[in-house]
Amino acid sequence: MIAIFEPWLKASHRYTSAYLANSQSTGDDLSAFLSKYEIDRSVGVISLAQAPLFRDDEDEAATRKADGAPQSVERVSMPTPQRIRVLQTHPYVLCVGTLEARKNIWKIAQSWQRLANIDGLSLPRLVFAGQPGWMIRDFERMMDATGYLSGWIETVERASDAELDALYKNCLFTIKASYYEGWGLPIGESLAYGKTAVVSQTSSMPEVGGNMVEYCDPNSIDSIVAACRKLIDDPGHRKTLEARISAASLRQWGSVADDLLAALDAHVAETPRSDMQTPVLS
Template identity: 35%
Template sequence: MLIGIDARYGLRKSRRGIGNYIYHLLCEFRRMRPPRCEFILYADDTADPEVVAEFQQDSFTIRVLSALNLAWWEQVALPLAVRRDGVDLLHCTSNIAPVLFKPCRLITTIHDVIEFRRQEFGDTKLAFRHRLSRTYRMGVLPRVAKLSDRIVTVSEYSRQDIAAVLKVKEEKIVVVYEAPTLQPSSDPLKDGELLKRLGIEGDYVFAFGALDRRKNTAGLIDAYKILRNQMGISIPLVIAGIERPEVFQPLASKGIYLLGFQPDEVISALYRRAIFFVYPSLYEGFGLPVLEAMASGTPVLCSATTAVGEITGEAALKCDPADISDIAAKMRTLLEDAILRKQLVERGYRQVEEFSWRRCAQESLQIYREVLGG
């Protein structure tokens, strides 16, 4: 099989979300060296030479394609290169694929359809560039779903949501779970030094935040105020990963640390040293942070809804993310019940073993073979 992969976001030096998914999938393909398979990785001008060098070997060819803009790369440069290279199957990994013409058999990974759900959460105040990209992707995605021979997604929840939003039969959509990408910290002394530089010492509860309302950062802050002011519990709350922490400063109270983006080693330390990790998101197509927390040996409190409730199984304490009183009550439960925290840590270790990049790669290869007729 000659397999083409849209590898743009995975071949960059700085990667998040989709980029990590692509990078780790490619790493497993490289380790597995599947027989009778050759790969052409298509990248754009943002590809990092050092990352590209990792994959330049016998079974991998890398094509760096230049284009006027993102849409031209996806709709013209990519399919023309795929047809020229004689690719048997193209795997588009990033919620988008060529629709002007289909150069070969096509598999598309659609991670979620959040762009169609933003209005439900009030996430409509977007930068002009984001609005332009959103309009393009929302316009193209139903056609992508129709043209794809198979759609890959990352949870059963996303499978059902994609089918409902894009009007696709669920039988066409296959779930392939992702896995944690962050390496758990193993140096307690270094962890302490890293957090001390941020002014964090002693016990705390850890969370991620974002400007998107679906991440429910304001709801978590309100729940913490109930915990502190009405229940008399003063354990600090550390919220990291916020694009602009100052936006939430007027909402914050004493005991809340608002942090921007942090290096992986700091995030790993924050997971490991927290009493527990809380993730009351209103919408997730997967929810990788809850698995990262489990892999770090940290108890998890998370939403009972969407994909988060699905992937955590019985290994997390769950709350109604739309009910701040319930979030506060469950936070109190975890803070006061050391036995429950220990049980969740043990269940978390077992749960996270179900998710691996090797399994992700093996299941992806099986889909390739099925689409190409075995």
Template identity: 30%
Template sequence: MRLVVDLTSMARWLGPPVGLVRVQRHYTAAAFKAAEVAFTVFDPIERVLRQVSPQMAAEIIAGDISCDMSFYPDPARIKMRFYDRWPNWARRLLMAIIKPRRVLITEIGAFGRRNPGSPFLGFLKRIENRLMKENERRQVAREDGSRTRIVPLQTVAGDKYNLSPGDHLLLMNSDWVHTDVAVISREARSAGAKLIVLLNDIIPIQFPEWYKPHDVKRFTDYVKLAIRLADRFILTSRRVTTDVEEYAAKLGIHLPELRLVPLGCDSARKSKADGRLPDGLETDRYILFVSTIEPRKNHSLLMDVWRRLVLDGTVARSGMKLAFVGRSGWMVDEVLAKLHGHPDYGSSLVHLDNVDDATLSLLYRNSAFCVYPSFYEGYGLPPVEALAFGKALIASTGGAIAEVVGSSGLCLDPFDVEGWENAMRGWIISPAARAPYEAKAAEFVARSWEQAGRETLEATLAPFADEARPPRE
């Protein structure tokens, strides 16, 4: 059997990886160890899977390159623009007229990859720097001082990939927005291949109020199709498994085969994070919350609690700060306005965006303790990472968080403002109050990404009843 891993979501990513992208990168890195493996990206123009060379796949995983897909039609055809149905040559000509800045950036990136030793690269990089906006320059900047190259799709994609009998195609996470599962499934079935979907959760369906209506519709359509078309789901927690089973029963749809494979975690305590903390933060004098800023993550609860702790003098007496680490997401304008301008917080509430892995490790290692008040999670990587660093943790009981954290952290109702206030005040005032949870975290054993990746690929390649099983040794 041959493993086929689709890289579309990773190929489109730019900037430090968030949780879902980290999962994809670790699992794709594990895929290189498979006896037979191929990589693909979805071409939204021809609506086919295209081959990606192993060398190109390695560059995508490492974050060396990123595809600018803004020139291409919506893969799922939910949000169509008037020119998306134009011939490819006409659309490219229009892009050169209405988006010349982005076209030039991608062409410079493509030239740099094809000609790494060119004497013109220095000149072109200066032009690229002038063309980019400030947020784009931050996103392409990497830990070692180099830059991610932004390239067009044709730099990454090769010839059409023809699925074959025995192929097991793995789609991961963000494919609901970056591919067309109906087209891919039709190709798989006609070729006698199998389609396996790694599904982190169905939270946009369960709690649509936390998302934009357009994204809820797109995700719901994808899940309904995936349930009908996939041969196997890989799910990351018992909570998600139950959620998917209940949703399918509600729709009266027969589920594909289900496999449960929990996520992994970086070997945090073995990593050496050198360097300085971001300005304004001191060792053991800040509380850390790592998460994209979005409604589901419940930043508002922490901001309410922190305001109370500021007003009663707890923050001033302790010199403690609260650090939010993560990108700004959607539907959070009010939260961001308070975060960056509310007079009660002063400099005690800090937001760090586009944090690289080395800085994130440094922030974990030097924090006083960590918090994670999310309303609902299908797994919850940040609380696991906090425990892997040996940090005392206050987390919510939402979704799978309590399942994943177990007794290693203090789990509270995400709506219990008083409970969070009392717990955080107690841990700030008295380090001895959090000492028992630091001891539990010190004994916490996180699954490695190597183990999680190996088990995920084993679940992907496990034979189906209608496939010939290899003889046992």
């Protein structure tokens, strides 16, 4: 993957007058990459949103145009799908994202195995929701060999938006212990549903989680276990983080769109037409 992506990125300056990154962390990494190859291009940052999958009717007033006409937005009230209703018979923690190695699902599963062996801990199930990816053989072998940790782990493959909506609404908290993210949409989605999370203290993820989540070192099972146990064992701490979420002004997709348009308008105004090149596709 790197062997394909890096040469493409290195050559992209030939038809790029500026770059936009979706987080400060990603922007810093891109700037370092361009500097390494002495590529002189600006890198702006447009952070993504901390927004739910759907808008509901209560959001209508906030989505009206200046003239009072309603915006065209998706507001959906959907029934809970059957396979999700089954999961809701027991408390659970939700992990959303492609089931692949870089999402750290192996260490997350090992952490749950360790939590399951702690006497007296009222352990929720762990629900992975996402499409199967690559380099997950060890994870699959562990699930097969242990019967999904004797039922403590569940997977919801290729979850629909309606299923994810129900999963977010009814979980205790979420977990995003990836090694690296460009932004971390599931963290923002979790916050939008009022749910705190266990989040890696790396790359862009602290930009999304702020002071509303519990952080962990994704390279340390001990750290992941400690962060999860704190949210499981200490409802008061969980409620404190949820209160911070309720008080926060979470970033919406409308703001992302406004910032993107403003950045594009400013760049076009500053860039002579002669400096703009048409990419050559081959």
